[in-house]
Amino acid sequence: MTERGSVPARSGLNRGVVWSLGGSHLLNDLVTTGVVPALSPLYMSTYHLNYTQTSLVVLCSYLTSSISQPLFGALTDKYPRAWLLPLGLFLSTLCLTLTGVAPNFAWLLLLISISGLGSGAFHPEAARGTQLASGNARGRAQAIFQVGGNSGQALGQLMMPLFLLSLGVHGLLWFAVAVGLGLILTGRLYPWYRGSLREHGRRMREAKGDNRVGAVVLLVIVVIVRSWCQIGISVFLPFYYRHQFGMSYNLADSFTFIFLAAGAVGTFIGGTLADKMPKQRILLYSMLCSIPFALLLPFLHGAAALFILIPFGFFILSSFAVTVVYCQYLLPRNISLASGLTIGFGVGAGGIGATFFGALSDAVGLKIVFYVLMFLPILGSLLSFFLPNDARDVASS
Template structure:
């Protein structure tokens, strides 16, 4: 019991750095799928609707399974799922190298999505357990790894896929093996911790507030529509409407996603000072003027503007996970799956809807319609409880 209490009072930075690095490599692999849309459009002659379906399938598989797996592992920890997650993603990406039909692409995307669904609930739990008293900082360290991986993922298109076609996916076996190695280290620590925690019999404390959690899921889902809409269709907008080259369009996407990674890291300390709800609301309303001018800017001003959009809109990413864990302290895996998985999966559904809108009204008009989403997110977010009212102690139950 004393060993568990001592460990819970200390921040395990070594484990946090390992899980951050693994998150970077895992999300680098999975973020290749939406970034590949221009390559798939050229290779398989896919229209916007089918490209939206690819993103939808990737997000649904990666995301909607996460709360289920998290709920299962709330009852029984499964450290071995962590290195297995990297293998799923690697095999799926290798399969893309030999896929020659829309159906085969979807099957490989499902496998990649399963890797993500397997990783994130347990990865978030590890960050929670290793945090000690610094839950916000630990979650920010974990999440910034994933967002940085999502930012770097699009760079694989000009580096690997444009020169080599779909067979460039073979090179992604290298980050897969590195990620599996890092997760093996994390899994060993997690297994030892879970064994000691089980022997201690320390109870879960705090009331579960599912109504507030449902509202938070809705707000985060809207944020995911914004993020998925921009990350999926911004390169296509620049290529097809503005006439930008594919390489340059992917650089703009990298800037957007990299800014989101920075915003994720900065948002944690800001939430410690100003409150989680305040940061969440700002991530919605603060992005409105910058989303408004996306279709009207080019060159360096477009690059600066898209950086600001990414930074603001994802500043609440880690914050919302910690907020959810406070609202429902007894279900760390389940709520992490909801925040990282289900809510983000809603963004994939949004991408499919946006694909049909792009076919109907044009991709330029679609970019203008994105303005509606942060307004709606802010209107819902103001109904969330102040995070001072979510004072139940956070459980470290595995």
């Protein structure tokens, strides 16, 4: 039997397609949501920015992607366009690469914004392609796809200590390699995806179940809360460790990488469990398990901090793939819109959180930001409790 709101699907997981889409997702998020927060110190020193201006760079990247993803998703649910898959990845990687030669702060914001739009076009198409290639293993397929993105975000944290600090902002031109790799991966997938979209249109006309808009709104708020946790640590943990404990940016970026790498492991395990357990329960448990580590986060540093960051990253991001599949369950007639809301609007709204945290840091200090982060998993747990439980549908599938 199939889940509520599902359509007939092929039983086999197309591993080649799913892993290729995961690789494309890695490249996209490496040079957008991954490297942009890591580049904050470099952009700050190059363009002589304050915390608010630095967080505005992150906001432009996240917000343009955030706004455009559900719009692209809603549009392509009605009018599928296979070419948006390669074009979106091309724009996101190319424009970030060109920030290496941006003449001033205004050009930097423009290129970052276009890169965000490219990411906004890429994500709904790539997530839909993953769903089309998933067969009956939707959770596992989304886990592979999302681990690609999470791995890209984690690797982005290593760009600064590896070579960007020594090469300066012009070192970003080396990301032209990612542009080329992205064209190769999406170019190979394009014929398959174009053909699959025709079959997808027929299957959507046969879909059963109604969209549950109220539950989707609540789910998106939970995703935003989770995103604020992630972006708060990705952007501000290096600054916090530097100014509070005297840690070097290189070492602090490595700690951020460990947090995100643990999240990538959690994403894969959580997504795999989504094929066997109620998705609402996985989301709730991930938030509840994050609470003790969030409460300890502002007070530990050095080796002791790793005992907090590793489980915190694992649990808080273990619902990443789950929320995509869960939203598709709640929006059975709008698969791309569901992906755009959870991967795009929800996660991209973290850029708003980055700007809020930046202004808060300028006004009252970095320590207050981490006191706010302490209580976000508590809020996420309370909201997750009121989401509809899909246990009955999982048991009958």
